[in-house]
Amino acid sequence: MAAKPIEEGLEFTPKFDENGLIPVIAQDAKTGEVLMVAYMNRAALDLTIQSGCATYFSRSRQKLWKKGEESGHVQKVEQILVDCDQDCIILKVTVDAGQCHVGYQSCFYRALKKGSDKDLKNIADKVFDPGKIYKT
Amino acid sequence: MAAKPIEEGLEFTPKFDENGLIPVIAQDAKTGEVLMVAYMNRAALDLTIQSGCATYFSRSRQKLWKKGEESGHVQKVEQILVDCDQDCIILKVTVDAGQCHVGYQSCFYRALKKGSDKDLKNIADKVFDPGKIYKT
Numbered sequence: 001m002a003a004k005p006i007e008e009g010l011e012f013t014p015k016f017d018e019n020g021l022i023p024v025i026a027q028d029a030k031t032g033e034v035l036m037v038a039y040m041n042r043a044a045l046d047l048t049i050q051s052g053c054a055t056y057f058s059r060s061r062q063k064l065w066k067k068g069e070e071s072g073h074v075q076k077v078e079q080i081l082v083d084c085d086q087d088c089i090i091l092k093v094t095v096d097a098g099q100c101h102v103g104y105q106s107c108f109y110r111a112l113k114k115g116s117d118k119d120l121k122n123i124a125d126k127v128f129d130p131g132k133i134y135k136t
Numbered sequence: 137m138a139a140k141p142i143e144e145g146l147e148f149t150p151k152f153d154e155n156g157l158i159p160v161i162a163q164d165a166k167t168g169e170v171l172m173v174a175y176m177n178r179a180a181l182d183l184t185i186q187s188g189c190a191t192y193f194s195r196s197r198q199k200l201w202k203k204g205e206e207s208g209h210v211q212k213v214e215q216i217l218v219d220c221d222q223d224c225i226i227l228k229v230t231v232d233a234g235q236c237h238v239g240y241q242s243c244f245y246r247a248l249k250k251g252s253d254k255d256l257k258n259i260a261d262k263v264f265d266p267g268k269i270y271k272t
Contacts, residue, residue: 003266007238010256012248023159025170032168034161037224049253082256083243084236088173090244100220102143107219108226112148117185120146120218130139 007084015087016042021057022089026067026099029078029092035099036107038067040089052077054091071133073098098128143220151223152178158225162190162203162235165214165228171235172243174203176225188213190227207269209234234264 006013016022021039028035038056040048044064047055054075058065068074075093082089100107103126110120142149152158157175164171174192176184180200183191190211194201204210211229218225236243239262246256 003238010246010258012252012254012256023173025161025173027170034163034170034226037159037161037219046253049248080248081244081259082246082248083173084238084240084245085243088243090170102139102220104220107221107224108217109220110146110218112185112216112218116148117182118148120148122146123217 004085006086012082013086014045014082014089015085017087021059022087024054024056024089024091026054026075026091026093026095029094033106034108035075035093035095035105038065045089048077048091049080054093071098071101075099101130101134102126103128103130140221142222148218149222150181150218150225151221153223157193157195158223160190160192160225160227162211162227162229162231165230169242170244171211171229171231171241174201181225184213184227185216190229207234207237211235237266237270238262239264239266 014022020041023037024040025037026035039059041057044055044057054067054077056065073096075095077091077093079092099105104124105127109124111123113119113121150158156177159173160176161173162171175195177193180191180193190203190213192201209232211231213227213229215228235241240260241263245260247259249255249257
């Protein structure tokens with residue numbers, strides 16, 4: 001299987017899907033913890049590169065969303081990684097405490113219980129009270 | 137903003153998208169390195185839970201794909217995490233050397249150069265020769 005230019009090349013040509021979006025993983029640059037997954041359109045990616053602060057495209061609100069614009073929990077982008085076929089991005093970010101709107105550091109605060117296909121367990125404690133931060 | 141049952145609840149109810157797929161991050165359980173991102177349909181998720189080996193749905197081939205079925209580089213699933221709105225999954229996996237078909241440990245072997253919006257640089261070395269493993 002010969003490697004393709006998009007795989008071995010050094011030109012950044014992110015592939016946006018049929019909705020013009022690319023999935024983006026925000027990963028804590030220090031700890032390696034995966035904090036969240038969101039989506040970017042071209043404008044969000046350009047803004048992120050230019051500003052150094054993570055900006056996503058909210059699928060539910062259909063608009064650009066600077067992470068932390070309401071909560072203050074911004075993501076300072078240290079590095080932008082892309083995968084082999086350039087259809088997924090990792091942002092290595094520096095963050096303060098509390099990246100998930102539910103109150104946890106990471107959105108991934110639950111795990112499937114061993115031997116079950118439907119029961120979750122909490123694997124993290126909340127680090128802030130979202131009721132004190134979000135107004136709506 | 138009151139938390140929703142899907143966010144605070146302990147029932148695993150993964151949300152598949154309009155194509156019946158959910159994005160899945162494979163993360164090295166020991167090092168925290170993000171290895172790859174792929175997709176699962178319901179059958180792939182069930183097989184992964186039942187077998188303990190990561191099985192994805194290949195969008196290009198439109199079929200189930202047990203990771204490592206050709207290369208031998210399987211992923212042993214240690215833990216399955218889900219995010220707040222249950223539309224993304226992390227597999228914490230134990231792996232051997234070389235998870236990306238291009239020859240690297242991780243699919244994320246390139247990063248955007250500082251100050252550029254189009255130039256990538258390699259940030260990893262290959263750990264195997266894919267020409268010796270893949271036949272086509």
